[in-house]
Amino acid sequence: MTERISLAGKVAVITGAAGAIGSATAALMGRRGAAIFAIDRPGTDFAPLRGLMPPGARLETATADVSVEADIANAVAAVRAAFGRIDIFFNNAGIEGVVQPIEDYPLATFRQVIDVNVIGVFLGLKHVLPVMYGQGSGCIVNNSSIAGLKGTPGLSAYTASKHAVIGITRSVAAEAGPRGVRVVSVNPGPIESRMMDSINAGQSPDVQAARAAVSAAVPQGRYGHVDEVAELVAFLASDAAGYCHGGVYSVDGGMCAV
Numbered sequence: 001m002t003e004r005i006s007l008a009g010k011v012a013v014i015t016g017a018a019g020a021i022g023s024a025t026a027a028l029m030g031r032r033g034a035a036i037f038a039i040d041r042p043g044t045d046f047a048p049l050r051g052l053m054p055p056g057a058r059l060e061t062a063t064a065d066v067s068v069e070a071d072i073a074n075a076v077a078a079v080r081a082a083f084g085r086i087d088i089f090f091n092n093a094g095i096e097g098v099v100q101p102i103e104d105y106p107l108a109t110f111r112q113v114i115d116v117n118v119i120g121v122f123l124g125l126k127h128v129l130p131v132m133y134g135q136g137s138g139c140i141v142n143n144s145s146i147a148g149l150k151g152t153p154g155l156s157a158y159t160a161s162k163h164a165v166i167g168i169t170r171s172v173a174a175e176a177g178p179r180g181v182r183v184v185s186v187n188p189g190p191i192e193s194r195m196m197d198s199i200n201a202g203q204s205p206d207v208q209a210a211r212a213a214v215s216a217a218v219p220q221g222r223y224g225h226v227d228e229v230a231e232l233v234a235f236l237a238s239d240a241a242g243y244c245h246g247g248v249y250s251v252d253g254g255m256c257a258v
């Protein structure tokens, strides 16, 4: 019997692919046999990602600002030129903004977070879905967050943007299901990463205390690891997850259960 969790023969496109979760997911999908097209913002050095890929895995890269439609259109054209198809799209690029109460939150930063996290996800869907519709198959995993499911003081822009990712996932799932394409969201909790370090530093001058408070809010009592997110994304993108569609899939140590 074919191993249905294998990604052999599949083409996976990942935005924010040079970041913590993106690069772990690219490496795991590469180990499972997928060819990877990695996209990250202009100026990105893809060498560290290349170093994570297993020997023999195919990796193509392109720079694009996910909030700029021409950039995304060009990147999708480059994927088609390189591979001719897209089986998996991990719509992952995102930024955290700053940690400020709403009365102090700078408008320009709020707009930037919405631009990358919401407009970026929208543009990815807009340009990748027609490719998948043409194939009659494919899976898109939008990276939301537990911030898509609950509020956190000081993180209004990020929280609003991640709630929006769940909303657009549900709406597009209704459009895409009849056309053979699955669309889901993943909702990571606090993951050991630069992004969480940045949020902790914004929450308290005592970063260790901020870290301890986060861990205490997780029933498993710890941060997650990027590989634990990658495993969920790779499963959802595989044929083994054929009936997972339109859902919100948490990987958060139980944080949203309490």
Ligand SMILES: NC(=O)c1ccc[n+]([C@@H]2O[C@H](COP(=O)([O-])OP(=O)(O)OC[C@H]3O[C@@H](n4cnc5c(N)ncnc54)[C@H](O)[C@@H]3O)[C@@H](O)[C@H]2O)c1
Pocket: 015, 016, 017, 018, 019, 020, 021, 022, 039, 040, 041, 042, 044, 064, 065, 066, 067, 092, 093, 094, 095, 096, 116, 120, 143, 144, 145, 146, 187, 188, 189, 190, 191, 192, 193, 194, 195, 196
């Ligand atoms: N780290 C966590 O604890 C955590 C938890 C829940 C959800 N998430 C989400 O996971 C995703 C990845 O986060 P991460 O922890 O890997 O962060 P990261 O900062 O390591 O990676 C994000 C990547 O996105 C890229 N990026 C940012 N703006 C971009 C733009 N305009 N165009 C193209 N690329 C752009 C960055 O260059 C970076 O490589 C984000 O959407 C984040 O909100 C992270």
